[in-house]
Amino acid sequence: MAIVKLPENKLNQLIEVCKSFNNEPGELINVLHKAQEIFGYLPAEVQEVVAKELNTSVAHVYGVVSFYSFFTMTPKGEHPISICMGTACYVRGAEKVLDEFKHHLKIQVGETTADGKFSLACLRCVGACGLAPVVMVGEKVYGRVAPDGVKAILEEYSA
Amino acid sequence: MHLLVCGGTGCRSAESDAIVDSLNKAIADRGLENDAKVVMTGCFGFCEKGPIVKVLPDNTFYTQVTPADAEEIVAEHIYKGRRVNRLLYINPESQEHVEDSKHMGFYRKQIRIALRNCGFIDPENIEEYIARDGYSALGKVLTEMTPEEAIQSIIKSGLRGRGGGGFPTGLKWDITRKVAAEKKYVVCNADEGDPGAFMDRSILEGDPHSVIEAMAINGYCTGASYGLVYIRAEYPLAINRLKTAIGQAREYGLLGNGILGTDFSFDIELRYGAGAFVCGEETALIHSMEGMRGEPTFKPPFPSESGYLGYPTNVNNVETYANIPVIITKGPEWFASIGTEKSKGTKVFALAGKINNVGLIEVPMGTTLREVIYEIGGGIKDGKNFKAVQTGGPSGGCLTTKHLDTPIDYDNLLAAGSMMGSGGMIVMDEDDCMVSIAKFYLEFTVEESCGKCTPCRVGNKRLHEILEKITRGEGTMKDLEKLRNLGQVIKDTALCGLGQTSPNPVLSNLDNFWDEFVEHVTEKKCRAGQCKHLLRYVIEPDACVGCTACARNCPVNAITGERKKAHEINQEICIKCGACVEKCKFNAIFVR
Structure with missing residues (x-):
């Protein structure tokens, strides 16, 4: 894995966050949430800093990061795309919508496009089942998405 | 007059924020600020036809409202007192406009206990909750009842855990109460991860105070002074509303030291989940709150004996808590009069899938699947045939036509090979494999x-x-x-x-x-036509004119044939992509 040089100001922010939780190892998940807000993802270097600050092992931190799907070790795209794979969306054709995104972006789930613009992920139930199938781009929710509507969604962000 | 606009995640995804702004603007334009007030509430439940705008006091129920409709609603309904007919719900059977939501099939069979305030009050305003008897249960418990009496009330009500297992709630409280410890914890499990279930989120978004009040009551009953809500980080709106509500409760002296002038102290903090379904299991949830991997451990010891940081911990789910204040104020007898012999009260279901009225419903235990699917749900989408309904999410099973008249409760669902689960109900039709x-x-x-x-x-x-x-x-x-x-x-x-x-x-x-x-x-046949590998694309020789369009567009060259003669698909090569069907202008290609 390539070594990431962490920007100093963000690094200081991270150390402050750890302090604000009293450097308690029990607050690890809360710290990681904040760390992901700061850096956008959790590369090995961030995990090392967190481990040191909370006085715990890097293995423990990595164990937690890799356990929870909300934490990611790869940077997300500028416009992260999430396709809801809850049951309601699934029976209303979410899989075909996902295939269409994969086809247009030429990436698989969990990957980011080469230009860093889009990343693709699946999530479980946004709770907008009335709008199924649902796709989220960033914070914006698209409802009743049909496979032939995928191109139009991508075009909104391609300008 | 009040204009209630649904602020649940479903409706907000469909611009209900902008509707509020447009309504406010239209009201201000006419100087009607003193006559009409716009309130953003929690979920109305009728997600299929969202965004919803409801006008009180006349109960007018507008469906699929857009920001552009705001002007007309204010000009016609508020100013001139005439309903905007084109936005009313249309009864699918009679094709008539339904003016009052009480007469809609979707609401007629419902009894709302856990969802009593969702869609009625502004969840960000504690006074609206108090105006609907909010915190009076906490007051009653603190001033008139001993912890034992309050727990007896919950036991008598017959309330069972709404998170899936169905363990008697009062009994759980009693176990936690009886364990002697210097510290105890009250935990609310809001790690709703069941795909297709969103009732907990709706309660937290629409009525956060009901959960806070119930947790405080639990604290008094079990002897705990700390509460923790374990909530999914994926629910930003619910988190914000809960934070606001906790802040307001502290301000009003309903959380903190010496609540309501008594010597009872209680406060609540949030802990965030990070996307792991197994954390809905209580021992896993506790490990996650301790900052570890959310792995379950063997029970016993139960969390009631040894939970968060080793202290006795009472874990209940959001919907369970939402029932508590009403049981205290209206009495356990009233609650026990609803439902079946062993499952009391109501259950919230997230009705979704191939059904006409997708939404959040609350029905008495013992309601049949047929009533839920056909009367409340309005039947199967596009007039197709009902095939199955899945309850209990990944832990449950599918029920079929033979179960349609089974009364829904914990024990009947288990006997039918499924389970109550958290209340997802996904309807499937003949096209589902x-x-x-x-x-x-x-x-x-x-x-x-x-x-x-x-x-x-x-x-x-x-x-x-x-x-x-x-x-x-x-x-x-x-x-x-x-x-x-x-x-x-x-x-x-x-x-x-x-x-x-x-x-x-x-x-x-x-x-x-x-x-x-x-x-x-x-x-090697899939009757629903869902299993791609089992499909066969076949060219009907009589209908094929040999235009070669299919052969030219086949990405794997599986189609052969001479010009102007019938073509053929080599099944060995065909990848079943369907490109040929799209290109054929003569409807000569069939899927079998």
């Missing part, structure tokens, strides 16, 4: 298995592989037998609730849709 549905749930379990115990980690993976094999058309009768045996072994030997129930979707589908599994295996 039950082998694929079983595979879908297994995929979920394989992904969410924490990996601690072998039956769940390895066993489910094998189940999934066998199902995959069957949907590819390579299954044998022996595989079906293997599914059943392995499923049973996992059920008997897995460590936690997630593992023990994970084979349910497979086992119940084998029981209820045996013929369909056999068809996949022996005839």
Whole structure:
């Protein structure tokens, strides 16, 4: 894995966050949430800093990061795309919508496009089942998405 | 007059924020600020027709409102007193406009206890909650009842855990109360991860104070002074509303030291989940709150005896808590009068899938599936045939036509091979393949298995592989037998609730849709047409004119034939992409 040089100001922010939780190892998940807000993802270097600050092992931190799907070790795209794979969306054709995104972006789930613009992920139930199938781009929710509507969604962000 | 605008996640996704702004602007333009007030409430439940705007006091129920409609609603309804007919709900049977929401089929059979305030009050304003008897249960418990009496009330009400297991709530409280410890914790499980269930989120978004009040009552009953809400980080709106509500409760002296002038102190903090389904299991949830991997541990000891940081911890789910204040104010007898013999009260269901009225509903225990699907849900979408309804999510199973008249309660669902679960109810029609549905749930379990115990980690993976094999058309009768045996072994030997129930979707589908599994295996046929590998694209020689369009567009050159003569598809090469069907102008290509 390539070594990431962490920007100093963000690094200081991270150390402050750890302090604000009293450097308690029990607050690890809360710290990681904040760390992901700061850096956008959790590369090995961030995990090392967190481990040191909370006085715990890097293995423990990595164990937690890799356990929870909300934490990611790869940077997300500028416009992260999430396709809801809850049951309601699934029976209303979410899989075909996902295939269409994969086809247009030429990436698989969990990957980011080469230009860093889009990343693709699946999530479980946004709770907008009335709008199924649902796709989220960033914070914006698209409802009743049909496979032939995928191109139009991508075009909104391609300008 | 009040204009209530739905502010649930579903409706907000469809611009209900902008509707509020437009309504406010239209009201200000006419100087009607003193006559009409716009309130953003929690979920109305009728997500299918959202965004919803309801006008009080006349109960007018506007559906699928857009920001552009705001002007007309204010000009006509508020200013001139005339309803905007084109936005009213249309009764699908009589094709008539329904003016009052009380007369809509969707609401008629519902009794709202846990959802009593969702869609009525502004969840960000504690006074609206108080105006609807909010915090009076806490007051009653603190000033008129001993902890034992309050717990007896909950036991008498017959309330059972709404998170899935159905353990008697009062009993759980009593166990926690009886354990002597210097510190105890009250935990609210808001880690709703069941795909297709969103009632907990709706309650937290629409009525956060009901949960806060119930947790404080629990604290008084069990002797705890700390409350923790474990909530999914994926629910930003619910988190914000909960934070606001906790802040307001502190300001009003309803949380903090010496609540309501008594010597009882209680406060609540939030802990965030990070996307792990298994954390809905209470021991896993506690480990996650301690900053560790959310792996379950063997019970006993139960959290009631040794939970968060080793202290006795009472864990209940959001919907369970939402029932508590009403039981205290209206009395356990009233609550126990609703429902069936062993399942009291109501249950909230997230009705979704191939059904006309998708939404959040609350019905008395004992309501039949038929009433839910046909009367409340308005029947199957596009006039198709009902095939199955899945309850209990990845831990549950599918019920079929033969279960339509079964009264829904904990025990009947278990007897039918499914379970109550958290209350997802996904309706499926004739186009859904039950082998694929079983595979879908297994995929979920394989992904969410924490990996601690072998039956769940390895066993489910094998189940999934066998199902995959069957949907590819390579299954044998022996595989079906293997599914059943392995499923049973996992059920008997897995460590936690997630593992023990994970084979349910497979086992119940084998029981209820045996013929369909056999068809996949022996005839290599998928009657729903969902299993791509089992489809055959065939050219009808009489209809084919030999235009060559299909052959030219086939990405794998599976189609051969001379110009102006009937073409043929080589099944060995065909990848079933369907490109030929789209290109054929003569409707000569069929899927069989």
